[in-house]
Amino acid sequence: MPKKSRSTGLFPKALLLEVAWEVCNQVGGIYTVIRSKAPAMTDRANGPFCMVGPFLNKNILAELEPLDDSQDVFGQTAAVLRKRGYDVQYAEWLITGKPRVVLLNPNAIEDKALEVVKYLLWKNHGVNSDNASPLINQVIGFSYLTKLFIDEVVKLRGDQPIIAHFHEWMAALPILDIRRDNLPVKTVFTTHATQLGRHLAINSPFFYAHLPFFNHQDESKKFGVVTEEAIEFRAAQMCDVMTTVSEVTARECKHLLKRKPDAIVPNGLNIQRFEALHEFQNLHVQHKEDIHQFVMGHFFQSYTFDLDKTIYLFTSGRFEYKNKGFDLTLEALWHLNERLKREKADVTVVMFFVTKRDYYSIKPxxxxxxxxxxxxxxxxxxxxxxxxxxxxxxxxTRPDHRLPELxxxxxxxxxxxxxxxxxxxKTNKLPLVVTHKLKEEDHDEILSFLVRRNLMNRAEDKVKIVYHPDFITSTSPLFGMDYSQFVRGCHLGIFPSYYEPWG
Missing domain, CATH: 1.20.5 (Single alpha-helices involved in coiled-coils or other helix-helix interfaces)
Structure with a gap:
């Protein structure tokens, strides 16, 4: 079969870097964006292409094929940084498209060196990071290493132009020093949702109506996101091209970041994955059976229900109780449960909440x-x-043809x-509503709602809840399937986001 030609017509001939905190590091929806667009990027990039992300979890090594001996520009650059004592992984990410990735470990930077970086960040760009959280320290460390990586790429690139694309504030700090040092790198900054927008949407009932009247500096102090907002604001001001994902977020950028995006680039879907409907239906049946196995193990030790009359619903993403519509979804599920019980319906609904929370362990x-x-x-x-x-x-051996007593x-x-x-x-205990032991279980908003509304997986409840405070992966001991397979096995996804529903 002839090799498919690369569609490079729309891409400039350049060395392309794509930098994001969620490269090989699942936190929220941007991980899905990065991962799902990888095949198109590797196919259409008109020059060397590499993703850059943080190296925070050694478990990701199972998804990587090391390229330690590679002599391309990225391999040489990774080798230079290793010689300088930094923890750098250069590998193929074993997903569709097999993009090359460079992972930089921000935790390998010594505290004294990090303090110098933070001082220069304040001195050169006015970004104050005193008393920063551990996450912000990691972000600053990662950005410092990314800038070192780009510096070396510039030295080794030859005469190739360089385009560096940064997703969100957590990856955007190198833009500031690229501009200050006048490096021959064109920068693109994409904001998928503004920092202030996330907080204001939760706390302001008329957020969109009041948007033109918010002062970004005052509001960042009010919500305790001064450093995050300052990074995002300066990246928006100093990048060559700024993009966002919807008209809604573009309005936020205009008022909160004081810059109108140069382009609106909605997150897309690879519809080729769904063109073969018969295959899609077969995969649904196959992965639904995998979910059946989890449901049997989770519920049937307490009581049973008809799996052939069971509907699987799910919602997922970053834990933002109101912004992601978890509150609305839970309220609707309570009303649905009451109605199904009142009508004595013979259907069961199992609702999965898949999000990321701090936890100690899976419940024994x-x-x-x-x-x-x-x-x-x-x-x-x-x-x-x-x-x-x-x-x-x-x-x-039997003389007759009757079926014996088995x-x-x-x-x-x-x-x-x-x-x-x-x-x-078998047990008389109720099935768990949450699969993990949460670190702040008493203050968790989903659990508080379930207790308050008595939606606790009783036998008479027609709506069952499974709160899984970690992302589903093939290595998950409870599901043993990829998130994409889990989605295929469910009947319906529910995403009533209040803030940035197109994100």
């Missing part, structure tokens, strides 16, 4: 139930094998093991 009860389910499966398969063997033998083919050992396994699995 959830893991134990999953393990017991696997033991029950193994026991059933052993009995099935024993019965099949004995049945085949009986079918060839229970007679099961040995006493397997009968006893089956009973004990089932007995130890």
């Amino acid at each position: 009860e959830a893991l134990q139930s999953r393990a017991m389910m696997e033991e029950i499966r193994q026991t059933c398969e052993a009995i099935q094998k024993q019965v099949g063997k004995e049945l085949f033998y009986a079918s060839t 229970n007679d083919f099961v040995s006493d050992y397997w009968k006893l093991r089956y009973r004990r396994t089932i007995q130890s699995w």
Whole structure:
């Protein structure tokens, strides 16, 4: 089959860097944006292309194919930084498109060096980061390393133009020094949602109507996001090209960042993934069965319901209780539960909340139930094998053609093991509404709503809740499937975002 030609017509001939905090680091929706657009970027880039992100979790190494000996411009640059003592990974990210990525470890920077970087940030750009949170310190460290990386790329590039695309304030700091040092790098800054917009939308009922009247400096002090807002504001002012993802956010940029975006670039969908409807339907059935396995392990030890009459709903994303519409979704689910109970409907709705929260660990009860389910499966398969063997033998030796009593083919050992396994699995406790032990469980808004409205996965409830405060991955011990597979297995996603619903 001939190799597909690269569609480079719309891309300038240049070395292209795409920098984001969520390259190989899932925090929210931008991770999905970066990951899903990778195939198009690798196909259409008209020159060397590389993503740059933070190296924060060693588990990501399972998704990387190292390129330590590569002699391309990015490999040489990574080698230079390693010689200077920095922790740098250069690899192919094993996702569709296999983009090359450079991951920089901000935690490897010594405290004294970081304080110097923060001082220069204030001296040169007026960004105050005193008493910064650990996250902001990481962001500053990552940005410092990214600027060092770009400096080396400039030295090694030859005569190739360089375009550097930065997503969100967490990656945008290098724009300031690129402009100050007059480097031959054209910068693009994309804001998917403004920092102040997120906070104002939660606290101002008439946010969009009042947008022209907010003072960005006053509001940043009010909400305690002075450093974040200052970085975002200066990046917007100093980049060569600024883009955002919708008309709504463009209005925010105009009033809060004092710059009208040069282009609005909506996040897109790869519709080719959904063109083969029969394949899409087959995958839905396949991954729905995987979700069935989780639901059986999570609920059936307490009580059962008909999986053929069960609807799976989900919502996901960054934990912003009001902005993401979690409050509205929960209220609607409570009303739905009351109506289904009143009408004695024979349908069950299982709603998954998938978001990222600080937690200690997965709850032991959830893991134990999953393990017991696997033991029950193994026991059933052993009995099935024993019965099949004995049945085949009986079918060839019996004088009549009647089906024998199958229970007679099961040995006493397997009968006893089956009973004990089932007995130890069953419980009178209610199924968990949250799968993990949260660090601030008493102050969690989703849990507070569920307790207040008594939506606690009782047997009589027609709406069941599974609150999973971590992103779903193939290594998740509870699901064992990728997020995209989980989405395919569900029937409907619910995203009633108040703030930036097109983000």
